[in-house]
Amino acid sequence: MYSYAELKHFAKQIFLKMGCSETHAETTATNLLSADLRGVDSHGVARLSGYVRLWEAGRINPTPNIRIVHESPSTAVVDGDAGLGMVVADFAMKVAIEKAKVAGTGWVSVRNSNHYGIAGQYAMQALEHDQIGWAMTNASPLVAPTFAAERLLGTNPIAIAIPADKQPAFVADFATTTAANGKLEILQRKNQDAPTGWMQTADGQPATDSNTVKNGGALLPLGGDRQHGSHKGYALGAIVDIFSAVLSGANYGPFVPPFVSYVPLHPNPVGEGLGHFFGAMRVDAFRPASEFKSHMDNWIETFRKAKTTSEADQVLIPGDVERQATAERLRDGIYLLEPVVKDLGQLAEKFAVPAPTAL
Amino acid sequence: MYSYAELKHFAKQIFLKMGCSETHAETTATNLLSADLRGVDSHGVARLSGYVRLWEAGRINPTPNIRIVHESPSTAVVDGDAGLGMVVADFAMKVAIEKAKVAGTGWVSVRNSNHYGIAGQYAMQALEHDQIGWAMTNASPLVAPTFAAERLLGTNPIAIAIPADKQPAFVADFATTTAANGKLEILQRKNQDAPTGWMQTADGQPATDSNTVKNGGALLPLGGDRQHGSHKGYALGAIVDIFSAVLSGANYGPFVPPFVSYVPLHPNPVGEGLGHFFGAMRVDAFRPASEFKSHMDNWIETFRKAKTTSEADQVLIPGDVERQATAERLRDGIYLLEPVVKDLGQLAEKFAVPAPTAL
Numbered sequence: 001m002y003s004y005a006e007l008k009h010f011a012k013q014i015f016l017k018m019g020c021s022e023t024h025a026e027t028t029a030t031n032l033l034s035a036d037l038r039g040v041d042s043h044g045v046a047r048l049s050g051y052v053r054l055w056e057a058g059r060i061n062p063t064p065n066i067r068i069v070h071e072s073p074s075t076a077v078v079d080g081d082a083g084l085g086m087v088v089a090d091f092a093m094k095v096a097i098e099k100a101k102v103a104g105t106g107w108v109s110v111r112n113s114n115h116y117g118i119a120g121q122y123a124m125q126a127l128e129h130d131q132i133g134w135a136m137t138n139a140s141p142l143v144a145p146t147f148a149a150e151r152l153l154g155t156n157p158i159a160i161a162i163p164a165d166k167q168p169a170f171v172a173d174f175a176t177t178t179a180a181n182g183k184l185e186i187l188q189r190k191n192q193d194a195p196t197g198w199m200q201t202a203d204g205q206p207a208t209d210s211n212t213v214k215n216g217g218a219l220l221p222l223g224g225d226r227q228h229g230s231h232k233g234y235a236l237g238a239i240v241d242i243f244s245a246v247l248s249g250a251n252y253g254p255f256v257p258p259f260v261s262y263v264p265l266h267p268n269p270v271g272e273g274l275g276h277f278f279g280a281m282r283v284d285a286f287r288p289a290s291e292f293k294s295h296m297d298n299w300i301e302t303f304r305k306a307k308t309t310s311e312a313d314q315v316l317i318p319g320d321v322e323r324q325a326t327a328e329r330l331r332d333g334i335y336l337l338e339p340v341v342k343d344l345g346q347l348a349e350k351f352a353v354p355a356p357t358a359l
Numbered sequence: 360m361y362s363y364a365e366l367k368h369f370a371k372q373i374f375l376k377m378g379c380s381e382t383h384a385e386t387t388a389t390n391l392l393s394a395d396l397r398g399v400d401s402h403g404v405a406r407l408s409g410y411v412r413l414w415e416a417g418r419i420n421p422t423p424n425i426r427i428v429h430e431s432p433s434t435a436v437v438d439g440d441a442g443l444g445m446v447v448a449d450f451a452m453k454v455a456i457e458k459a460k461v462a463g464t465g466w467v468s469v470r471n472s473n474h475y476g477i478a479g480q481y482a483m484q485a486l487e488h489d490q491i492g493w494a495m496t497n498a499s500p501l502v503a504p505t506f507a508a509e510r511l512l513g514t515n516p517i518a519i520a521i522p523a524d525k526q527p528a529f530v531a532d533f534a535t536t537t538a539a540n541g542k543l544e545i546l547q548r549k550n551q552d553a554p555t556g557w558m559q560t561a562d563g564q565p566a567t568d569s570n571t572v573k574n575g576g577a578l579l580p581l582g583g584d585r586q587h588g589s590h591k592g593y594a595l596g597a598i599v600d601i602f603s604a605v606l607s608g609a610n611y612g613p614f615v616p617p618f619v620s621y622v623p624l625h626p627n628p629v630g631e632g633l634g635h636f637f638g639a640m641r642v643d644a645f646r647p648a649s650e651f652k653s654h655m656d657n658w659i660e661t662f663r664k665a666k667t668t669s670e671a672d673q674v675l676i677p678g679d680v681e682r683q684a685t686a687e688r689l690r691d692g693i694y695l696l697e698p699v700v701k702d703l704g705q706l707a708e709k710f711a712v713p714a715p716t717a718l
Contacts, residue, residue, distance in 0.1 A: 070644075070645060070646060071463075071644075072462065072463030072464075072641070072644035073432055073433065073461070073462045073463055074432065074433040074462045074463040074464045074644070075463035075464060075640070075641075075644040075645055077645050077646060102432070103431065103432045103433045103462050103463075104431030104432055104433040104434040104462075104466075105431075105433045105434060105464060105466055107463070107464055107640065109645050144668075145662060145665070145674055146674070146675070147667050147668055147669075147672040147673060147674050147675070148662075148665040148666065148667060148668065148674045149665075149666045149667055149668045150665045150666045152661070152662060152665055160594075160598055162598075162601055170597070170601070172591075172594035172595075172597070172598060174588075174590075174591040174594060176591075177588075178582065178587055178588045179588065195586045195587065197587050200668070203668075204666075204667070204668030204669070205668075222581060222582055222588050222591055222592070223537065223581055223582065223588075224587060227554045228537055228554065228556050228583060228587070229533075229536075229537045229538065229581050229582075231533075231675070231677070232531075232533045232535075232581055233581070234677075235519075235531035235533060235677045236531075236595075238529070238531070238662075238677065239519055239521075239531060241658075242521055242529070242655070242658065246651060246654045246655055246658055247642075247645040247646065247651065248645065248646070249646060249650075252654075252658055253658060253661050253662065254661065270654065270657060271654075281434070281466065282431070282434075283606075285429075285430075285431035285433070285434040286429060286434055286436050286468050286606040286607065287429060287436060287606065287607070287608060291608075292605060292606065295605045295611075295629065295630075296601070296605055298629060299600075299601065299605055299611055299612060302511070302612050302613065303504060303507075303511060303597075303612065306504070306507045306508075306509045306511055307507065307508045307509045307563075308506050308507060308508055308563070309503075309506055309507065309508045309559070309562075309563030309564075310506075310563075313506040314506060315504055315505070315506050315507045316505070316506065316590070318590070318593075318594045318597065
């Protein structure tokens with residue numbers, strides 16, 4: 001177990017060594033570690049060395065000139081100048097929030113960026129302003145649309161955070177696939193099969209072997225197959241891709257740059273880097289914030305107290321699971337798998353900084 | 360088979376007899392019939408008598424004073440004054456489009472409305488303005504969230520229409536459940552079972568009998584069960600509900616008024632009528648429209664030409680199926696089931712107008 005503060009400090013040192021400014025290193029470490037806190041282990045410090053390799057490959061600019069390149073009262077396009085996704089996303093979300101303060105809502109599409117960790121973190125930045133926050137991103141192609149035997153989309157997550165009053169906020173944050181890649185990695189480690197509807201082989205046949213995607217197969221859109229609504233998951237993933245990249249001028253679909261540095265970039269890119277999309281909606285641009293938030297409390301309480309399918313279960317509100325993980329991990333620490341500990345040790349050596357100390 | 364013009368004319372006469380203005384009758388008939396054209400038979404003229412019964416029960420106001428009750432540069436809340444959903448939706452979508460012309464985007468939440476037919480029709484209104492259109496609505500509770508043994512949400516559809524250049528527009532329009540209720544009605548008529556993951560019984564057990572929902576069961580959110588991502592479909596349905604009703608002051612969740620007039624209204628409503636949500640995003644508030652649309656063409660062509668899982672299938676673009684249905688039905692006519700023909704005949708008699716003549 002490692003404390004949040006220890007891991008965040010370590011990550012920050014690495015980003016400083018990469019040449020990031022103090023502010024950027026702090027922002028990146030905070031956003032990276034939010035994944036570990038919220039229980040999305042696949043997107044946290046486990047990926048730190050991946051970001052380092054992208055920087056070594058020249059695909060991440062540690063001192064980006066992030067700027068607005070186009071705007072209207074409620075919209076903007078941001079060019080991330082190939083910066084770390086966490087820094088670019090933080091900048092863009094702040095633009096959306098400021099636009100919303102004046103125009104009621106703010107919508108920002110981003111090009112020339114890199115992977116930004118988890119989406120929910122950015123959507124939640126709107127909450128303290130009594131705004132609804134949105135965050136989406138496209139990602140390296142891993143998903144086959146309905147009837148396709150090719151990887152054409154990323155897991156393209158959607159996060160939406162909605163403030164309440166006495167109740168904690170409603171925070172949905174999910175990949176538009178049946179299961180996120182991180183869930184598959186857990187099964188791979190345990191050498192277990194996955195349920196049906198998660199994956200297909202490289203030639204498009206249904207598969208449950210948890211190594212299928214590693215072996216050239218694809219994840220499936222939410223729904224799994226046509227009979228179970230996979231065309232809807234495909235549409236959602238497509239919408240995230242179009243809002244993140246076609247609106248901004250980033251790469252879309254199969255052209256999105258891979259996260260792993262050893263996979264070459266597409267020889268004929270259709271845009272710059274990968275793309276994100278952010279939104280902020282001021283609640284009182286619709287109705288008084290106190291009214292809205294008290295009805296959100298009632299909405300949440302109504303759903304929480306619903307009759308359940310079994311005594312052991314309860315109806316959850318989006319965000320409940322991640323909130324519980326955060327409380328536990330702030331209290332007990334963050335557990336890292338042995339390969340991750342080793343990975344961080346190698347980074348410590350490479351950059352001549354102290355490795356994180358276990359609790 | 361009935362011609363589109365014949366059925367639309369008939370529907371319009373009925374709305375005129377209900378006391379609607381010429382303009383409102385025309386708008387309502389056009390939007391109702393768009394469902395028949397697009398192949399969503401459950402939401403077209405088959406529902407005409409349902410709207411009449413809601414009017415007879417005093418739940419639809421044929422001469423509503425639809426108005427903006429709150430606004431900011433990019434947002435508005437519209438009160439539908441209990442009008443027909445098609446008329447209220449048409450008004451609200453126009454507000455969103457006009458807001459977008461000035462502010463870049465426009466977002467309108469609607470209260471005190473009724474069922475509005477299919478969502479896609481309103482989203483598509485943005486296309487001719489080089490805008491991306493959004494339409495959502497909540498609906499009568501039929502869906503059990505993950506782990507719930509109660510109906511708490513409607514099938515709460517999401518429609519998003521995105522313009523392209525030479526390619527036809529991308530038009531996603533889908534219920535946030537595994538399968539729409541209309542699909543179930545088709546199986547009921549054929550006395551066939553449904554696939555797993557569509558429904559559960561009144562006490563929350565998985566079910567495939569296509570009469571399950573009729574008998575007090577519930578539809579399931581997209582994903583079907585927790586293992587297949589139903590918490591994501593639940594989150595989507597919840598977001599539609601909150602944007603449509605908590606932002607506007609309509610009824611949400613289990614409080615949404617039922618479509619069938621014989622089911623009583625909730626004794627303790629939390630708002631007025633049911634709610635919708637519309638959005639319009641001017642493409643050139645992000646990048647020049649010609650650039651965006653030519654990249655949309657490329658996006659669509661890239662996906663269309665993807666390798667497929669079998670020779671018989673092809674990768675479809677959202678909107679393809681409905682576009683084909685529209686072309687066929689404008690050419691060959693619209694087929695109505697015998698009970699629908701009988702229903703329309705009874706309406707003709709009741710209102711003393713000529714029944715529609717078959718082709």
